[in-house]
Amino acid sequence: MFAIVRTGGKQYRVAAGDKIVVEKMAGEAGDKITLDDVLLAGEGGDLKDVAGLTVAAEIIAQAKGEKVIVFKKRRRHNYRRKNGHRQRHTILRIVSIGSEEKKAKKAAAKTEDAAPAAAEA
Structure with a gap:
């Protein structure tokens, strides 16, 4: 699955596992962030609905780009x-592309499965 996200005034095509270099974002190496501004999503040739879709990413590093010379x-x-x-740039690793609702349902299902097992023991 791929998604087109907008951050720092630019648009990026991302998929799970990709590394991208974006404009400076707040955070330190190892922090998890979500990119909420998803413009388009799809899988193969099919397009998906982007309502409630988010992209989860991890900050790999905060770095500086090449030197730009300004001569007048x-x-x-x-x-x-x-x-x-x-x-200044931020290097991101895309962890997953999915909706917040699906993640919440998975987390709730895991806690429900763990609760009966703990009650039996």
């Missing part, structure tokens, strides 16, 4: 300015 010049005026910066 005006001819015949002895005006030259050189500046540069390194953009």
Whole structure:
């Protein structure tokens, strides 16, 4: 299954297990985050409904990109300015694509299965 998500003003096509580099996000390495702004989802050639669909991801690292040089010049005026910066990025690993309702149902089912087993013992 794949999804198109929007974060940092850009759109990314993701699937479970993918690693993507996005604009800086809050959090540290190892933190779990959810990307709620899902624009499109599908499997193969079929499109799925995106209502309530979320993408779960894990932050791998906070890093800096390559250096970008900014050079300004005006001819015949002895005006030259050189500046540069390194953009901050967040590297994400996509854990899963699914709806919040399905995850809640699975968690509830696990607790119900564990409760009778604990009562019998």
